[in-house]
Amino acid sequence: MALGLFVLGHGHNVGAWRSSPSPAADLLGLDYYRTLAQEAERGGLDMVFFAEILYSYELAGRHQGAMAFPTLDPMVLIPALSRLTEHIGFVGTYSTTYTDPRATALKLATIDRLNGGRTGWNIVTTGADQSAANFSRRDLPEREARYARAAEFVAEVGSLWDRWPATPQGRPVRVQAGMSPFGKAFAADVAEVMFTVARDRDTAIAFRRELRDLVRGAGRDPDGVRVMPGIAPILGGTEAEAREKEARYLELLHPAIQLAMLGDQFGMDFSGYALDAPLPMDDISQSPRVLSGMRDPDKLIDASCGVPTLGDYLRSQARVRAHHSFVGTPEQLADQLCDWHSAGACDGFNLMFPVQAEGVPAFVDQVVPILRRRGRVRSGYEAKSLRGHLGLPAATGNA
Amino acid sequence: MPDDLGSGTLLRWVAAIDRADRAGWPLVMLIAADPADPLDGLAMAAWCAASTTHIRLCASIDGDTVEPFTLARGLATLDHLSGGRAAWRLTGSDATGRVTELADVVSRLLLSWGAEALIENVAAAMLSDAEAVMPIAHDGAHFSLRGPLNIPRPPQGVPLRLALPGDPAQAGAVIVEPDGARKMSIGLVSELFA
Numbered sequence: 001m002a003l004g005l006f007v008l009g010h011g012h013n014v015g016a017w018r019s020s021p022s023p024a025a026d027l028l029g030l031d032y033y034r035t036l037a038q039e040a041e042r043g044g045l046d047m048v049f050f051a052e053i054l055y056s057y058e059l060a061g062r063h064q065g066a067m068a069f070p071t072l073d074p075m076v077l078i079p080a081l082s083r084l085t086e087h088i089g090f091v092g093t094y095s096t097t098y099t100d101p102r103a104t105a106l107k108l109a110t111i112d113r114l115n116g117g118r119t120g121w122n123i124v125t126t127g128a129d130q131s132a133a134n135f136s137r138r139d140l141p142e143r144e145a146r147y148a149r150a151a152e153f154v155a156e157v158g159s160l161w162d163r164w165p166a167t168p169q170g171r172p173v174r175v176q177a178g179m180s181p182f183g184k185a186f187a188a189d190v191a192e193v194m195f196t197v198a199r200d201r202d203t204a205i206a207f208r209r210e211l212r213d214l215v216r217g218a219g220r221d222p223d224g225v226r227v228m229p230g231i232a233p234i235l236g237g238t239e240a241e242a243r244e245k246e247a248r249y250l251e252l253l254h255p256a257i258q259l260a261m262l263g264d265q266f267g268m269d270f271s272g273y274a275l276d277a278p279l280p281m282d283d284i285s286q287s288p289r290v291l292s293g294m295r296d297p298d299k300l301i302d303a304s305c306g307v308p309t310l311g312d313y314l315r316s317q318a319r320v321r322a323h324h325s326f327v328g329t330p331e332q333l334a335d336q337l338c339d340w341h342s343a344g345a346c347d348g349f350n351l352m353f354p355v356q357a358e359g360v361p362a363f364v365d366q367v368v369p370i371l372r373r374r375g376r377v378r379s380g381y382e383a384k385s386l387r388g389h390l391g392l393p394a395a396t397g398n399a
Numbered sequence: 400m401p402d403d404l405g406s407g408t409l410l411r412w413v414a415a416i417d418r419a420d421r422a423g424w425p426l427v428m429l430i431a432a433d434p435a436d437p438l439d440g441l442a443m444a445a446w447c448a449a450s451t452t453h454i455r456l457c458a459s460i461d462g463d464t465v466e467p468f469t470l471a472r473g474l475a476t477l478d479h480l481s482g483g484r485a486a487w488r489l490t491g492s493d494a495t496g497r498v499t500e501l502a503d504v505v506s507r508l509l510l511s512w513g514a515e516a517l518i519e520n521v522a523a524a525m526l527s528d529a530e531a532v533m534p535i536a537h538d539g540a541h542f543s544l545r546g547p548l549n550i551p552r553p554p555q556g557v558p559l560r561l562a563l564p565g566d567p568a569q570a571g572a573v574i575v576e577p578d579g580a581r582k583m584s585i586g587l588v589s590e591l592f593a
């Protein structure tokens with residue numbers, strides 16, 4: 001099965017930075033990322049993935065100090081990490097809405113030549129409207145227009161690559177992560193890897209089937225596409241230990257962090273509201289992100305229980321994660337990964353550890369050996385390129 | 400790595416830069432001399448940063464097309480990862496003043512986090528000080544952007560900016576004389592250390 005490590009700050013728990021003795025030095029130096037990439041390589045993973053965020057967490061001009069600052073530039077981080085690893089692939093995100101096709105083509109080609117064909121590109125249209133203000137745009141273009149631009153962009157990048165010296169993979173691996181109808185249609189045309197959000201096995205099976213049909217409809221071979229849902233594992237020697245760890249991770253989400261997250265979602269400052277009063281629905285319905293149609297305030301309320309207090313709402317949110325989460329033992333996780341894989345729910349997984357410094361070595365030491373015994377994960381790298389690791393066909397066609 | 404995949408020349412240059420670092424060279428300017436075989440300077444510099452310890456790595460940037468927020472993110476990342484060894488040079492026409500405005504906006508983005516902004520207060524869950532990170536609210540002829548950058552201030556603040564004679568946006572840059580420039584071009588480094 002395909003396995004990627006999604007590195008985001010200290011982890012996918014937004015408070016994960018609080019578990020590090022030196023959070024800023026980790027996030028800004030090479031050592032922290034080097035350790036994660038080398039661990040992933042020790043575990044025989046296919047790739048390490050980095051997101052791109054193009055705005056700082058800020059509300060009405062005021063910086064949100066509780067949020068870990070987001071990502072470094074993946075197209076600078078990846079070449080540095082490539083130098084410090086030998087086999088593992090790297091996927092970097094670069095926006096088709098806010099970057100220039102020539103610059104992007106140049107970055108990807110240079111990196112793929114340097115690391116000998118271990119490069120992939122997560123092609124995103126950047127749905128965060130806050131980014132527009134950092135790129136001399138008044139508004140985020142509509143989704144349909146963004147995906148139309150993405151298709152042109154990919155074609156322009158491809159024609160530039162045709163004119164420059166050949167790169168080791170022919171084409172870096174194309175990754176896509178948007179699940180809207182426009183996102184799926186775009187994926188059907190161009191994606192070789194699709195990162196998805198799957199709440200459970202049955203929806204994942206249905207989604208993969210639908211996507212494979214779309215890929216076939218677009219005239220491509222569905223076996224040339226890897227569908228990789230995100231999973232957020234929390235491991236313990238026993239189930240009870242794993243639950244304790246989950247509780248410890250929840251403690252990392254200090255109320256200041258949860259308020260900042262909610263503020264970022266709605267474009268509204270919640271810090272002045274009482275935690276024990278009901279959610280301020282009138283004010284929320286006037287928040288920038290609701291007025292722009294990006295957020296639906298009704299989704300905050302469970303019809304059967306009425307309007308929760310702000311504090312109760314934050315507590316419930318801290319538990320719910322959009323991506324599939326897992327709490328249990330290494331054997332249980334290995335069983336679940338194999339079960340999803342065998343059932344056709346996916347071709348592999350995008351691993352999103354809540355606290356990476358703990359989760360990555362635990363996975364490599366405890367889960368990978370089981371997956372290796374079951375023949376699902378390689379013991380050593382046979383292929384040289386990311387395309388080879390993923391078993392994808394040689395690059396052809398439109399990008 | 401086989402040469403026919405386009406990596407051979409690149410890796411010979413990289414080996415030359417590693418040798419230049421060990422020999423105590425202060426700086427290498429990465430210039431792709433062949434327009435038919437272009438290179439991304441920031442990616443090259445980052446690859447070299449991981450294997451060198453002292454040499455400064457100067458990336459040439461096409462100032463006619465890059466967005467200031469993108470360039471500021473790339474430079475800030477390189478400067479952090481290299482421990483303050485990033486340098487940059489802008490190329491382009493500047494007929495409309497775009498490159499000059501770009502240099503200014505990028506510099507302000509790089510300084511949008513105060514030097515003391517990272518407070519790392521675990522108990523209060525405050526990684527950074529809200530008062531020390533400021534939007535730049537730039538509104539100019541070519542760019543209007545809010546900021547701040549989403550990367551804290553790099554070790555050098557604004558990394559060293561170089562300009563060759565004839566380059567745009569000379570104001571604020573360290574001008575490199577033709578001789579020195581040629582000595583620092585990647586082609587010459589590889590000849591000297593071949």
Ligand SMILES: Cc1cc2nc3c(=O)[nH]c(=O)nc-3n(C[C@H](O)[C@H](O)[C@H](O)COP(=O)(O)O)c2cc1C
Pocket residue numbers: 050051052053093123124125126127128143176177178179180181182183184195196197230350
């Ligand atoms: C695993 C994963 C990673 C993503 N990474 C990024 C990213 O780095 N930058 C970004 O702007 N969007 C990212 N996205 C968002 C998607 O590209 C997409 O915009 C979003 O899922 C909404 O789908 P839609 O564009 O089809 O509406 C990511 C999504 C997923 C599931």
